[in-house]
Amino acid sequence: MSQHRIPRNRTYLMCPPEHYEVAYAINPWMDTATPVDAELAVKQWERLRETLTGLGHKVHVLAPEPxxxxxxxxxxxxxxxDGVAYGARFKYAQRTAEAAAHRAFYEAGGWDFRAPTQTNEGEGDFAYLPRAHGGLILAGYGFRTEPAAHAEAQDVLGRPTVSLRLVDPRFYHLDTALAALDDGNVTYYPGAFSVASQRVLRQLFPHAVLADEADAYAFGLNLVSDGRNVVLNSEATGMARKVEAAGYTAVLVELSELKKGGGSVKCCVAELRP
Structure with a gap:
């Protein structure tokens, strides 16, 4: 079935984990008592980058900072x-300085950078589907991004924005509970969302691939897809079977060390839409 799914070349931004460690705990996955294999984290990250470039995508690298x-x-x-970058404003002080590093990247690259006034954590809580209902932003709130940022993103980016309430702290960002499989359809774990938001998702995406708790717990929703190839955490075997059954090609990548910080494939990859 995969031949019916058409991939589209993408451009991504990644940042190597040269200074990665779990030095604090700001989500339920982080445990400062669990050691991180820093060398293995770098190898796993590099393998993810090579997987994306091997699929024909361009990956820019953001220099990590101590x-x-x-x-x-x-x-x-x-x-x-569409060439506009809506900047992040992190909730927790431990991550605040990251925003400036990203801003410098976008400004140096000639992007139309818009500084936020509202707390938001970038593509962690925003997803864009250019062919869904004429171009639609899905926006999560409940743990990190403030609802007011959804209105700000809509004003800045000029796309209708649908707010979705996250209710399970394990799935603290939208990208841990929902992902775009192509330019018009998504996969998501209903249990991560409020009843009202589940209703909205059913109306917007009647053909969505539904994940279960085991898929979500294995970070199976924290994926990157080019419309055909779905790159996801190797632990998420159930999710891999679901996307294969829907006609996509699952590409598994081991990211055990990055999961210790509460992230997986998607958390490591920002899509750049010039």
Whole structure:
């Protein structure tokens, strides 16, 4: 079935985990008592980068900065649509300085960068589907990003924005509970969302691939897809079977060390939409 799914070349931003460690705990997955194999984290990250470039995608690399161990989760630094970059404003002080590093990257690259006034964590809580209902932003709130940022993103990016309430702290960012499989459809774990938000998702995406708790717990929703190839955490075997059954090609990558910080494939990858 996979031949019916058409991939589209993408451009991504990643940041190597040279300073990565779990030095604090700001989500339920982080445990400062659990050691991180820093060397293995770098190898796993590099394998993810090579997987994306091997699929024909371009990957820009953001230089990591000391004392910012979560910079590896590059998706959180901004959200881009049609050459406009809506910057991040992190909730927790430990990550605040990451925003400036991302801003410098976008400004140096000639992007129309818009500084936020509201707390938001970039593509961690925003997803864009250019062919869904004429171009639609899905926006999560409940743990990190403030609802007011959804209105700000809509104003800045000029796309209708649908707010979705996250209710399970294990799935603290939208990208741990929902992912775009292509330019018009998504996969998501219903249990991560409020009853009202589940209703909205059913209306918007009647053909969505539904994940279960085991898929979500294995970070199976924290994926990157080019419309055909779905790159996801190797632990998420059930999710891999679901996307294969829907006609996509699952590409498994081991990211055990990055999961210790509360992230997986998508957290490490921001999509750049020039």
């Amino acid at each position: 004392h910012l161990p979560d910079m590896v989760y590059a998706a959180n630094g901004a959200f881009t649509v």
